[in-house]
Amino acid sequence: xxxxxxxxxxxxxxxxxxxxxxxxxxxxxxxxxxxxxxxxxxxxxxxxxxxxxxxxxxxxxxxxxxxxxxxxxxxxxxxxxxxxxxxxxxxxxxxxxxxxxxxxxxxxxxxxxxxxxxxxxxxxxxxxxxxxxxxxxxxxxxxxxxx
Amino acid sequence: xxxxxxxxxxxxxxxxxxxxxxxxxxxxxxxxxxxxxxxxxxxxxxxxxxxxxxxxxxxxxxxxxxxxxxxxxxxxxxxxxxxxxxxxxxxxxxxxxxxxxxxxxxxxxxxxxxxxxxxxxxxxxxxxxxxxxxxxxxxxxxxxxxxxxxxxxxxxxxxxxxxxxxxxxxxxxxxxxxxxxxxxxxxxxxxxxxxxxxxxxxxxxxxxxxxxxxxxxxxxxxxxxxxxxxxxxxxxxxxxxxxxxxxxxxxxxxxxxxxxxxxxxxxxxxxxxxxxxxxxxxxxxxxxxxxxxxxxxxxxxxxxxxxxxxxxxxxxxxxxxxxxxxxxxxxxxxxxxxxxxxxxxxxxxxxxxxxxxxxxxxxxxxxxxxxxxxxxxxxxxxxxxxxxxxxxxxxxxxxxxxxxxx
Numbered sequence: 312x313x314x315x316x317x318x319x320x321x322x323x324x325x326x327x328x329x330x331x332x333x334x335x336x337x338x339x340x341x342x343x344x345x346x347x348x349x350x351x352x353x354x355x356x357x358x359x360x361x362x363x364x365x366x367x368x369x370x371x372x373x374x375x376x377x378x379x380x381x382x383x384x385x386x387x388x389x390x391x392x393x394x395x396x397x398x399x400x401x402x403x404x405x406x407x408x409x410x411x412x413x414x415x416x417x418x419x420x421x422x423x424x425x426x427x428x429x430x431x432x433x434x435x436x437x438x439x440x441x442x443x444x445x446x447x448x449x450x451x452x453x454x455x456x457x458x
Numbered sequence: 459x460x461x462x463x464x465x466x467x468x469x470x471x472x473x474x475x476x477x478x479x480x481x482x483x484x485x486x487x488x489x490x491x492x493x494x495x496x497x498x499x500x501x502x503x504x505x506x507x508x509x510x511x512x513x514x515x516x517x518x519x520x521x522x523x524x525x526x527x528x529x530x531x532x533x534x535x536x537x538x539x540x541x542x543x544x545x546x547x548x549x550x551x552x553x554x555x556x557x558x559x560x561x562x563x564x565x566x567x568x569x570x571x572x573x574x575x576x577x578x579x580x581x582x583x584x585x586x587x588x589x590x591x592x593x594x595x596x597x598x599x600x601x602x603x604x605x606x607x608x609x610x611x612x613x614x615x616x617x618x619x620x621x622x623x624x625x626x627x628x629x630x631x632x633x634x635x636x637x638x639x640x641x642x643x644x645x646x647x648x649x650x651x652x653x654x655x656x657x658x659x660x661x662x663x664x665x666x667x668x669x670x671x672x673x674x675x676x677x678x679x680x681x682x683x684x685x686x687x688x689x690x691x692x693x694x695x696x697x698x699x700x701x702x703x704x705x706x707x708x709x710x711x712x713x714x715x716x717x718x719x720x721x722x723x724x725x726x727x728x729x730x731x732x733x734x735x736x737x738x739x740x741x742x743x744x745x746x747x748x749x750x751x752x753x754x755x756x757x758x759x760x761x762x763x764x765x766x767x768x769x770x771x772x773x774x775x776x777x778x779x780x781x782x783x784x785x786x787x788x789x790x791x792x793x794x795x796x797x798x799x800x801x802x803x804x805x806x807x808x809x810x811x812x813x814x815x816x817x818x819x820x821x822x823x824x825x826x827x828x829x830x831x832x833x834x835x836x837x838x839x840x841x842x843x844x845x846x847x848x849x850x851x852x853x854x855x856x857x858x859x860x861x862x863x864x
Contacts, residue, residue: 365499429735430819432826434492
């Protein structure tokens with residue numbers, strides 16, 4: 312199952328601040344809800360676990376994450392996880408651009424799901440994932456505002 | 459492509475032109491279905507009533523589709539109700555059962571048979587889901603033959619005393635008010651409908667969890683032990699309660715049929731998705747011809763089920779404009795029996811095929827098609843069994859002289 316998402320957000324902060332944030336894996340990881348066990352391997356690699364909550368797909372799903380920094384305004388997170396009878400591969404592309412006094416963020420993610428989770432059906436997975444992504448965006452907004 | 463297995467507004471437009479307001483309601487059912495999908499799935503796995511459903515349905519106005527505007531409803535053609543229930547049926551029959559009871563069996567029955575005070579007091583709260591309602595007709599010894607019910611009433615001063623047991627009642631343990639049918643203690647034929655406050659002394663209720671599906675619908679047994687009901691709570695004419703019951707069942711029967719079309723769509727959607735993503739023997743299973751046979755069969759089932767349901771809804775719309783037209787009533791009853799008989803059988807068969815395509819995963823409640831399979835079985839039983847529909851259909855062909863029951 313392939314689930315694609317995309318969106319555009321505006322952050323009330325200069326582009327340098329947003330750039331510092333999205334390139335800091337620890338800060339990004341801290342915005343992911345129901346997550347833990349963050350462990351930094353190096354600047355661009357880390358592991359963590361999340362706890363998805365849909366049906367019997369509940370429990371800890373370990374993730375291995377890689378940050379690819381294409382240029383100062385383009386970042387890609389590659390996230391892979393295996394567990395709970397499921398396999399997840401996610402590619403999240405983030406592009407920053409300067410607005411007058413704020414920063415625009417265009418993002419696109421593609422999630423490939425295999426195993427038990429995929430059998431639950433795309434509509435439901437999409438709904439749950441969308442809610443999860445919304446929470447991450449809110450958390451990032453709050454963290455950038457310094458809250 | 460999507461058109462072929464989603465609820466198709468193109469198809470219905472060939473029979474009926476939806477107004478802008480009607481289209482908005484149909485769109486709201488899409489939003490409600492999106493909001494309800496995850497909680498419905500989660501509650502299903504926990505085998506518990508989906509307590510979020512009444513609020514979400516009320517928020518989108520879906521508990522008032524067939525209710526007049528003066529009582530807070532939307533006053534729409536039955537075809538709109540059918541389209542809404544078709545969409546929600548894709549999630550299984552739990553939500554559908556709640557709407558059936560709350561709106562079609564209770565609020566709409568109050569609207570047709572209630573007096574001015576009853577309508578004012580009970581219907582708006584049903585539409586807003588401020589009160590939950592149940593319909594107490596079935597008994598342990600009276601299912602397809604409700605006239606043989608054993609619950610009784612007797613006059614005592616300004617009230618009636620009701621005694622008896624109602625069984626397998628949807629919303630039974632969560633209802634604030636119940637429409638209860640009982641016969642006069644001295645006359646089996648004189649059945650009357652009563653609006654009973656669930657908090658009344660002498661009412662006791664037991665949840666029935668041991669079902670083979672429909673887990674998000676509350677099912678209960680209601681025991682009435684000398685329950686005193688004020689005379690103003692009689693619903694419809696005294697002694698003619700069986701007419702009240704049958705009119706309510708006609709509403710709900712069409713409701714079941716429309717949800718069954720949704721079950722077929724849900725089965726087809728899931729099966730198509732699975733067929734395109736599941737790889738076995740080196741290719742997507744959808745490329746195996748025997749899987750294609752299942753897909754073709756479910757698609758055919760959808761075609762065979764939806765048109766009789768749509769047509770029955772249009773006949774019902776005509777009948778609701780003229781309840782006195784006996785010929786129209788007979789034709790509407792027949793059309794609804796045909797629709798339910800066809801759609802419920804095809805829903806069960808479609809869910810069965812969907813389970814087959816999903817393999818071992820399908821034979822599990824984690825799988826939405828497993829849920830559809832378990833839920834759809836009841837559609838061949840409740841609001842009139844397959845056999846009752848067959849008798850009605852056969853009678854319409856053979857003539858009244860051949861009626862199996864009179």
